[in-house]
Amino acid sequence: MLKKLVFLIRQAGDRIRYMYENEFSSKIFYKENQSPVTDADYVSHEIIITGLQELTPDIPVLSEENYADHTDYNDFDKYWLIDPLDGTKEFINHNNEFTVNMALIEYGIPVLGLIYAPMYNTLYYSWNNSAWKEQNNIIEKIRVIDHDPPNIVVSRSHDNRLLDQYLQNINFNQIIRLGSSLKFCLVAEGKVQLYPRFGKTSIWDIAAGHAIIIASGGYMQSIQIDKRINYILSSSNFSVINPSFYASSKLIK
Template identity: 60%
Template structure:
């Protein structure tokens, strides 16, 4: 299963990379909410859904670009949650940090997470409660690393007053701007110590990263204590979670 999932997400990533490198093959569309989506999103999604249906035909699949299937996941104890191209803005604006994300949700908790960064040819994943990084055929176990002052990663396209106020309370912190779920991966391997995100987030944006940092010894906490981060699909639950802080402590 590990090899098959790894092959599947890398295959999807390679198709995205091919479109990225051949700009004349890129097609950009607008979704109902006016956010961007591209043909690369759709091609990646098709590959992943087809592969998951072959591997686990009895487990429902919920994807960002095909979320009408959310009804199939209501009250499910287990389902796949995928973001076929996380960081579409980065992709369109010629940044390298876009990723492909796959998570397996059990009873509202992401128990497996796979994140592939095509332009870095790097795969991050959890397996049997351990987080791993695999690049150029070399696999190594990764763990969070505490450091003071910390390095903080923030989203390139989601800067706001609340975020700036929060960062100003942390003395001497180094700030880096990155796109996509790659921020979770850098936290899991000890390169950053904090990733704050104000405002709501869609469940497919964070599930795989949540699994990876948890297995690496990190934490993902809601900024609204009475609204915890979870991935339970119900008739009352939206596809969004509150803002969060991902950290080593």
């Protein structure tokens, strides 16, 4: 199954890469919340949805591009959670830092994750408490690496006053600015130790990264004490918005 999922995510990512390298084939639109979306988002969505329905017809698929179509989540104890193109702004700005994200959620827990960066031909994935990086036909197992003071990765496209305040009050070695879910991957492979995220993200933005972080020995925790990262879907109480969080090599106190 994992080999088939790897083939599927590469198929979607390679189609995005073709559209990225041939700008005429990708148009930009804006959703009601004014966030950008492109033809590439929709093409990737269709490839993944079709593939997962063939592979696992009994498991529902929730994607950034179809969640608004769902009205009943009562049967979603297990479901696929997809971001067909994470880092749409990076895609539009042509800095290569975009990914395709797939996660399997079981009873509110991301148990499998895949993140593919097509412009770097690099794939990260996790299963059964292990995580791997696949690049240029070389597969290596990855683990978090602790370092004090930590290297920190933050979003390239989102400035945030709370993040600035946080960074002013901690010791760190260096800061890397990066787009999309690649930030989770740097933590998982030990290149950085902390990814703090203040502000709005959605469950499909983080689920695959969450799975890979945990499988590599790291941690995902909510910054807000009264809130937790929640993937449990309910028709009566459903939100796709996450609390602020840390993805890190060790627990943050």
